[in-house]
Amino acid sequence: MPKHASNPVNTDGEPLDIPRLVNKAQAGDEPAFGELMQAYHQRVYGVLVGMVRNADDARDLSQLAWIKVWNKLHTFKGDADFYTWLYRVTTYVGLDFIRKRNRKREIELLDEMRPDRDANAEVAPSVMSRPDYAAQKGEIRDVFDAALATLSPEHQTTLMLREVEGLSYDEIAKVMKCRRGTVMSRIFYARKSMQEKLKDLR
Amino acid sequence: MNRKKAEQWLSMALDGELSARRRARLDAYLAAHPELDDLRNDWQAIGDRYRAAMPPCPQTPEAAWHDVRRAIRVQGDLPHGEIVTFQDRMKWAGALAAAFLVMMGAWLLVQSPDPGRVGTIAAADRTEVEWVETDLPDAMSMVYEDAETGLTVIWVLVHENGEEDGHAG
Secondary structure (H helix, E strand, O other), X not given: OXXXXXXXXXXXXXXXXHHHHHHHHHOOOHHHHHHHHHHHHHHHHHHHHHHHOOHHHHHHHHHHHHHXXXXXXXXXXXXXXXXXXXXXXXXXXXXXXXXXXXXXXXXXXXXXXXXXXXXXXXXXXXXXXXXXHXXXXXXXXXXXXXXXXXXXXXXXXXXXXXXXXXXXXXXXXXXXXXXXXXXXXXXXXXXXHHHHHOHHXX | OOXXXXXXXXXXXXXXXXXXXXXXXXXXXXXXXXXXXXXXXXXXXXXXXXXXXXXXXXXXXXXXXXXXXXXXHHHHOOOOOOOOOXXXXXXXXXXXXXXXXXXXXXXXXXXOOOHHHHHHHHHHHOOOOEEEOOOOOOEEEEEEEOOOOOOEEEEEEEEEOOEEEEEEO
């Protein structure tokens, strides 16, 4: 079962007073921000590793996301749950990274297609990320990741927020600033696409 | 209900997002179309694989907070609350070096057209330029003696709005 975005607890297992910590952090209270960060650290990392599928990148992006949260905390008005706002900042960091990475891969792919390129040259990462190549290697994790990589960043992120983070359609719509119907459509399309690419794994 | 609608509702039902009334209609359709069981199983397996493929966080929350706290303190020490990168520092040093070279080049050009001033140019080559400390923020100054006039020139380089400006006195 997916995780659910319930209130985090402290080391004694008691629920944290998130609004109080947010207020204090907005006033520049570093220890309060530290408590918030430690409470949500795993979730932010989980969202990012689910999006970028690389532990090292996710760790770096996680740090970047928290610095952005600190810098933008004054813009949080308290009209939504803090974790919804936090997920929004985090997914923007992840989406930005994925878009840049995809652009880099497109350039690499165009480079591979150049007629003057050596046909015996080493297989580029963009080719290795294709499901058929991963299937040849026979590693389920690679096949799954390669299938995920064929989805758009928005479809991938929406599916991850549902399947891994366990957010409802309404919560995902708030995080991604889109309509509930769009969330439903993206999840449906992502499942159909993944099923098609993973049918050989049954 | 057609197949496509049934698949859309099945996806919503897996997420607990289908109303009870629609759920009843979907269940009736699924009972008549058992081939959709494979679809449901495949979609559930995708969710299971996604969750199983999540690596644990390599950093403890305390270690992560240590890194983030250090980063926000570094940026807090800066005038505009921005993170200073190595490139930012190099921009400043590069701009300063470029301004110095342009200034020296211009000064030599002004001196060079008159052949009778060869002695002056030779004197200029020997001119000693001294960088001195200044209390002005974001500014650097240098002092040298003008060979032609014999005056001591003080150049102050100030950094204003991302651009350098030089003032002689």
